[in-house]
Structures are given as C-alpha cells and as structure tokens.
Amino acid sequence: SLPIAYISIKPSPSRVGKLAVMNETNNRIRDSIKGLTNVDYIDVFSLMLTSDNKPRPELFGPDELHMNAEGYAIWTPLVKDFLKKQEKRKYYSSISRMPAIERVVQNDSVSEHGIVTVPTRCFDA
Numbered sequence: 618s619l620p621i622a623y624i625s626i627k628p629s630p631s632r633v634g635k636l637a638v639m640n641e642t643n644n645r646i647r648d649s650i651k652g653l654t655n656v657d658y659i660d661v662f663s664l665m666l667t668s669d670n671k672p673r674p675e676l677f678g679p680d681e682l683h684m685n686a687e688g689y690a691i692w693t694p695l696v697k698d699f700l701k702k703q704e705k706r707k708y709y710s711s712i713s714r715m716p717a718i719e720r721v722v723q724n725d726s727v728s729e730h731g732i733v734t735v736p737t738r739c740f741d742a
Contacts, residue, residue: 620655620706622699623647624692625662628672630681636672657702659695 625643628636643662650656665688667673674681676688684692 620657620703622657622659622696623650624659624696627661627684627688628665629684630672630674630677632682633672636670657699659699661692661695664691 623646625647626639628639632639640662643660647658647660650658665673665676676684676691678685
C-alpha cells in the first residue's frame with residue numbers, strides 16, 4: 618500500500634480560459650479518492666488564485682505557465698507535510714535523505730521516491 622498524493626492541477630495565467638475545466642477535473646479527482654486509503658489530495662489550485670478567482674500572476678515566470686520560486690513556495694510546505702506524514706507512517710526512514718522538495722515537485726515524472734506529478738499538457742489546445 619504505497620502512499621499516493623495527488624497534487625491538484627495548478628491554475629496559470631496562460632490557461633485562464635481552461636480554469637473551469639481544471640477546477641472540475643480537480644473536484645472530480647478529489648471526490649473519487651475520498652474513500653481510498655493511503656491517497657491524499659493536495660490542493661494548490663485554490664491557494665494560487667486571487668480573491669476574484671484568477672491565477673496569481675506573481676507566481677509565474679514570463680511564459681505565464683511555469684511557476685517561479687514564489688509559486689513553488691506555496692507547494693513546498695504542502696508536499697513537505699505530506700512527506701512528514703509518510704515518515705510517521707514509516708514509509709520513509711528520513712525526509713532529510715530525500716532530494717530537495719523543490720526538485721521533486723518541479724518534475725513532470727515519477728521520482729525515485731514514488732512522488733508523481735502529472736503534466737497538464739493535455740489542457741493545451
């Protein structure tokens with residue numbers, strides 16, 4: 618029973634026209650994993666929106682798609698909390714042995730530690 622964390626699809630200024638679809642996708646995934654054991658939903662979507670529900674532009678680089686350090690500063694504590702919880706469950710012997718969280722969450726791939734981030738290229742027109 619390997620622990621799984623689903624990190625919600627992030628809103629980005631370059632895909633503002635697809636926010637409703639992204640939000641619906643996140644909601645469906647969150648609802649479908651509620652009854653599963655060892656599966657957590659990490660919500661970055663709502664934290665990356667302004668008070669009027671638009672992507673926060675200061676969290677992104679010039680392409681308005683990829684996050685900058687300020688954007689990853691939102692993700693980092695959320696992912697660290699998940700990893701600490703797994704450490705308490707004895708899934709990892711030490712978080713300090715893991716690579717920098719920033720590198721883990723930036724990759725659109727499976728890390729050697731079982732952390733998966735899914736590319737959102739499917740939302741490109």
